[in-house]
Amino acid sequence: MADVLNDDGLAKGAPVPQKFKEWFINDRSHLEEWREEAREDYEFVAGRQFSDEEMKALKKKKRPVVVFNRIQPVIDSIHGNEIGNRRETRYIPREMGDVKPNELLTGAGEWFRDKAHAESNESDAFWDTIVCGIGCTESRIDYESSQEGTPEICRVDPMEMYWDYDAKQRNLADARRVWRVRRIPISEALNMFPGYSRAEIDAQWTTADDLKSAQYDPEQNAGDDKASDGMVTLVQCQWIERESYYIAEDPLTGQQSEFTTGEYATVNKRLKKIAGMEMQGVRLRRKVRKQAFLGEVVLATGPAPCPHEFSFQFMTGKRDRNKNTWYGIVRSMKDPQRWANKWLSQMMHIMNSNSKGGLLAEKGAFANQRQAEESWSDPSAITWMEDGAITANKVKEKAPAQFPVGFQQLTEFAISSIRDTSGVSVEMLGLREAGQAASLEMSRKQAGMTILQPFFDSLKYYRELQGSVMLYYIQHDLSDGRLIKIVGEEGARYVPLMRQATEDYDIIVDDAPTSPNQKEAAWVVMMQLLPAFAKLIPPQMLITMLEYSPLPSTIVEKLKQQAQQMAEQQAQAAQQQQQIAEAKEGADIDKTKSEAEKNRASIEIDAQELSLKKAEATIGVLQGLMPIQ
Template sequence: MQSIEVEELNPKLSRFRTMFKAAVEKQKPWRRNAKTDYKFYFGDQWDESDRQALRKQKRPAITINRVRPFINLISGYQRINRYEPDFKPRTAKDLDLCKVRKGVTKYIMDSCKFNKQESRYFMDGTIGGLGWAEVSYEFDYHAMDGKVCIKRRSPFDIYIDPESREPDLSDAEYVIDAKWVSKNDLIRTYPEFKEDIETFTQLRDQDEDLDNEELEPVWYDAKKKKCRLITVWYKDYKQKTYYAVGGQIVTKENLIPGMIPTQTFRVPQTEIRCYVMLGDVELEDIPSPYKHGRFPFVPYYAYYIGEEGEEPAGIVRDLQDVQREHNKRRSQFLHLINTMANRGWFLRKGQPQAKKQLETAGSTPGVVIEYEQDPPKQFDTTQVPAAFAQFDNQASEDFREISGINEAMLGQEMAAGISGKAIELRQRQAVTQVAGLFDNLRETKEMILHLLWGSQGAPGLIPQYYTEEKTFRILGDNGQEEFVTVNQQQVVGYDWLGNAIHQTLNDLSVGEFDVVISEAPATPTQRIAQYYGLLELLKLMPPNVQMLFADMVIEASDFDNKEELKQRLQAALQPQAPPQQLPPGQGGGPPPGQPGQPGIVPQGVAAQAMQAAL
């Protein structure tokens, strides 16, 4: 069980241990800085050495957390401006299938609470610079059914190939998932390795400094009694042979006896495999359970380009020095205020009673001290430097300039006389400065959608696992909930032997489409803005033209029962057939076309309703 023996007995295990240590070494600087970022967000913003120095001087060390409001504002903006996935057909026959895919995607994302998971890894990115999402398929043996899951993963659990530069991991040779688990959980998962697992933990318990790592243990945490389960998702390269037969390209499995290939050639193939180990114990080495040919992890970078030596960073990284300066200055300011209350006294020697009274109650308001000789004289009043207020204003300006969040976006009061249009422009300016954060978030969402649906010849999790007939609740074009059945078998005819010919309706594994992210956020705030924009546009149109867009106004609104409203409006706009006219003298009314003709709804009624809305 010693590591030296592993080098000789299992070269593959030695290889993956080396890969993991290289990834750990590469991420050490980022992990150190990211931990500090998280501390600043949660209010732990003082170095222990500075805190101890102030404590010895009997000075306060206060914390006024200016970082958290900025991060919470960015997070709140993301939560109310979410972007919906969409599917664009490549052929006309794929239009209906794209609508089904959009509905199924929305259903799956709702079932795994994707909005919450997205906000969590977005917060990880804005704080520490890097967030992770895992896209997997989990099977419930109690219900005997499984589902696709999208979860936020701790950024401190994922390690990537040190040579990787691309944000989409396309150039990464491996991604490592390193989770802390208990010994009992490991034994339940791998009962055949019970003896090896117990031996591993016993060795580590005997020598707590076996790893001697700067930040945290690599293989075992003796304090928490947790093991590091290492799962390496890596690329394996093989050669696959193809044959040219009669103008077709086939594999060896598709060769029919008697076929004579005219040409044989080999093509390199990339396969994703999964290697699991516990320290120096190899647990399994299997092909990836997913057919999309990608790693099941998706990163979210806040600020990252991919150059050599660069590490991901978030908003907090640039605010740390400003926050430290702000805390120290406020602590000094509080110290001055505290010392002003008891500035000290000048007292002639030989007055022990007066000295004792001044020491105990000299700064107490309304105190009365008797003295027999020269009266005591107080030290000169220490004035608070006026520069303190200037520094405080400068710090607030530094926070806004560095973060890109101005007072308009913070909702703070601006100078009097500024128009609403100017405030809106200031808010847009702030949004422009942080637009890169949300552009990267959209890219992360696109990568998640590719894992869900895959590509031609490499199906994603949905077409791979959702192969049986299943009914989903989706949102239809009219905004109403509908139910659609996928992979439904339907008899379309019979062959000459009388066997039924089946056709699969809403087959999730066929069709060609492009995955895109909508440009307009599908949130109530954005919908209301678009609704009022439509009303402003209609105001420029004549009343008779406005009526042509009445149904669009209702559709763009968030009214309850808007389908019923549209139906009533259409009924009011459609002229009804006049009743049969009776001859004069038998109760007949005016001839058709004359004023007062019954059965015709005046156009002015609907027009007045539209004008009221405008």
Template sequence: MSMDDSQITRTQWHRYVRARDAGHKEYVEEARKFDAFYYGEQWSEADRRVLEEAGRPALTINHILPAVNTVLGEQAANRADIRFKPRRKADADRAMMLQKLVQYILDDQKYDWKESEVFADGLINDRGYFDVRIDFDHNAFGEVKLDVEDPADIIPDPDAKSYDPEDWKEFFKTRWTSIDDIEVEYGKEKADAIRAHAELADHDDTLDCYRFQTTFGDTRSVAGQHGNEDRTIRSVRIVERQWRRPHKAKVFVGARGDIRPVPDAWTDDRAAAFARDNQLQIIDKTIMKIRWTVTAGNQVLHDDWSPYTRFTIVPFFPYYRRGRPFGMVRNLISPQEQHNKLSSQELHIVNTTANSGWMVEEGSLADGMSVNDLEREGAKTGLVLRYNPGTTAPSKIQPNQIPTGIDRLSMKSQASIRDISGIHDAMQGNASAEMSGRALQSQISRGQVQVQKPLDNLARTRHMIAQVILSLVQEYYTEERVLFISNDLDPNAEDEELVINQKTAEGIHNDITLGEYGIVVTQQPATDTFRDSQFNEAMQLASAGVPIPPHILVEYSHLAKRTEIADMLKRQQGMAEPTEQEMQMAQFQQQAQIQDIKLELGKKQAALQKLLAETGHIEAKTASEADPAAIQNQIRIMELQADVQKHLQQLEARIQLSEQSHKAQQKRQEQTSLTQMRGQNLQQETQISTAWINANRKDGEQRPARNDDAQTDE
């Protein structure tokens, strides 16, 4: 190992230990406790054992679960709606294209479900994290990938006080992995070096770096107890650090002084052409750039400049105050523990008062019953006691009265949970049956105000997600791509074809790499809820007299065969897309109408010629005087000429309509064929690119933190 690698690993480990000891270890323990309380494991083992030995109950009445689930339901009912507004060097068409592309990426990555996971992590564990980067595993050109990270694996900058990672100096991602996985991902040489270092290292130096297990099944991970010769490595801690440091780089400078870094993936020619087309200058400037370092033990697995202009991590914090994030469960633990203890104590008092004991004169019990028998059987229902004549009858000991107010203490603790969480009975569907609808809606609205802050911070996280995706798309989606977008509201509808960066003779059409865009993030109801609201509004408008077509109402309904019914209604109204057979029939009818017009036109023209000849003959015979027959013929000639002109116009219109219909049909067929050809070409290009990458990748090649990052560097 070189001196540089030794310095890198030493610095990396010291920075990791500093961040870990600045509160992350305590946070991990707290997060485990928060998870346990959400699951319902709300008693420590020591407390439960003491209660069991004393014969006392340990009740768990979990009020945290429904409170958290109510807020999770609020999030699940409202999904992200991301839109882009054109700003500089952009237009509305490209903004709409970007909006569809980003929505396609989010749908492909199952973003809604992953967002629910991150939101739950934030509410329960105080923190939730996305990881957004370019992945090359399934696409040779690369595609945006979103992952959900375990909050225990992410260590944010301990010195940061901002919600946005753009203001952080560094963050760590750490995980335990096997030595075999390291060999597969980073090569045999690295794995052997880590194995050799672990076998010779002292226990104090490897407490948080290696996990050992002795041979023959002993899974204890403490090193040094049995000597170095009989232990093997179970797992190794990989420390991944993304951090900012000054770097001299090329940047674009606009006429107004705006500065944008030149993407690392761009060649000098492309950067120069982009600067020339947009009236920009390229200068050298020292900027803060992201460095990506990955180490394991004393080995540097990867150390290079990050291929991204942002950290790959995107956080979600339900509540955030000056660098201290916290969630919903943290403040509910104390009242929940109080409620469990009071409920358990209340049950214990009831149990003890139900069998308080007996006062028995010695030798008074008859039928051979002993005091031990009475102790064992004395609490049974319907017990009959016989005692010897002349002795004092056995009597029950008068139990102590239940302390006044203990039941009210339990109710107070329950009310504290409700007040702290902000989740009232109305939001959980437990409102009184006597409550009016207006009052119920008012209570629900007031309760929703209590949970607006986590949802507002979720909107902030969504905005950062959109920023990261926009940055990755404009930097890496540079080649022509054909995407097919589905209609969520109508799964049976045909997919919409979306072509980006299309190369034409005039240049690149739909070039999404150009321009700056503003991001607008709103929320809309989930698909089923949105369909219900649209259906109700459409029915109200139709009832008010708005002429909404019937097939629109059917499409917004929940009928099992709504698509077939809507198509039938559209055909009845003449609004449906014609089938191939219907188009052929329409074309045949158009041709028949053209022939009829031609025949009628021929008849009119023949009659006109005959009438003109007769009129000329009459005029020749009676040139000296006006003939009434000639005047009548002139009137008839004018009518026939008007009819001929009318038929000519109808013929011309029918011919034009037929030509337009034929051209539309040809265009539709050409688009279908072109779409199929593009899909085949894209598949072939992907296979060729993947085969080329695999053929040129050397065995044992060192790779960065993840496969997608290695291929990005290539």
């Protein structure tokens, strides 16, 4: 029996509402042409560059099927450039005070990405972007591998994804809904949604041409649960709805509070009944993200994992404005690659079907025909001929194959156009053989990267959006006191992950110091500046500079630990010296005080003795003046 219907018309166990089927059919129809082109893009990168019909035609004519795959090295070059220049996400709290990254949340983000193997999965999604124009990942918390929850950032096959046909912004930031439609084993689907039959889980309406053929008939599908193997279609949908809410003064607390539409009506009804008055609130609207798993019936429904962004995050390539779809680098390279293959095949066919040496000879031209056949191709042998055969032109060489005029130039043009249409220079591919200066080659590499910046800009924007999803998971799902490793000014240490009081953060995407290319470039610059500023740089800064060195991370960590120990020992020695100096200074002061007191006592004794002598003298004088009795 179906549960009570929600506001969006979904009820667990009830047939999928027509509204959702209509959404999906419209989105799928919009993407049909893109999906065909994307499949062809993947085929070209994999080296399968002839269609089945073309291969049959070539084989029927006994022509060679030649493919020199020049697209894949271009794709690998761009992909490798992304791997060598990865970035990191930092969180800066939006509050009064210094603009410094939150050390705990930034470290938690690095821990989240490390646990989820995010760098590898995002690089795979970026590879999809440069091939077909769309890359996708899903960020979620996996509770199957651990009851505490394990971070997951997984690359999702773009061919499993559908999205709002009206989305136009980069990375599909304005999409109102996204879909993931995948084929999974029946046993896995039944474990995910126990209590449902195979017919109820299998979303067959995703292949329907229209809404009428997408209708679900429970009686027709009843008992269709015999198969224990095979695959079923499962749909995961996330969409945006807008709900109303009110901001009003709470009659109990006297503070501004938020009320849902139902709460606002209930409170006003009670206030009017008790006090004869109502709250005066302001009606507002906001976006709410929801999620559902759909088969032929609704399997599960509820709020989306993250209320701020979809858990599915996209990277987009170049936008086709007229068709409102996205495409990658391969689209422009397919025609040159296709013609290069055909012309090479044609060239080999001409060579194979025409003569490659040989003779035209009359029967009486040679003295010994068998000996002539054996010795003609041997440059050191003598082929005997009948007298007068040479002068009579009884032997004539077969004419070599003649290629059409300009055929070779066209082939070379097609091959060079594969690289030219992509915008990837020879320097970026590492194939430049001319002895040019390293500075010139580096400047040409940077100029070539300018053409590819839209792809890398989409990757940066993706990290900002995905960083918002990751921050929500960290704050609400993972802040349970678990220990995580963070690296701050005090070095690496384990701290408990607790929820932060501040909710609003600025998400900054910066070059990661662990990126190989970034480390190499930074280290070269620092080595050039170090001799001039060596005396001005404090030792602590020199320790920080080790992070950008090309040395292995284990050696850098040991050097930093040793430098920190030496700094601590120097600090302790300085503290001990200060204590000794203070003690010595105290002893000198005490000695000075005792000597002063001794001098004062000596002066007082001298004064007393002088007073005594003056008194004795006075007595003597007085005795001399007094008459004798």
